[in-house]
Amino acid sequence: MHYMHGYGSIWPMIGMIIFLAGLIIIGLFLVSNYVSGGRKKDSLGILKERLAKGEIDESEYERLKSILEE
Template sequence: MHSMHGFGSIWPMVGMIIFWAGLIILGIYLVSSYANGGRKKDSLDILKERLAKGEIDESEYERLKSILKK
């Protein structure tokens, strides 16, 4: 019978796990970036969306916009 002593070390397996984890994280980042249109939303974009959805009215939009530009 063969024993596992001296067969190899654990480092190649650890390296492979790190490689695959990095590849999966990169994939998740690229998919989420693509879903956002390739850019992050800033506070004015969120404010415009809230106005478009009817969550706030124009006076509230202008008030919040003036606060954000300070």
């Protein structure tokens, strides 16, 4: 096996970089999931919220709901 200036192989360093990159990616995922409240809204849920807030009326809700369910 080839050694670099007596310090050992390069593979442990590459493994550590991959491991640290994986930890950073997992950490970013967990933070973004925590910030978003752990749930993603679907289109029908957003439509129901708009109806509840009074942004749209019932006829508009039914029209948009039928479009979404197609």
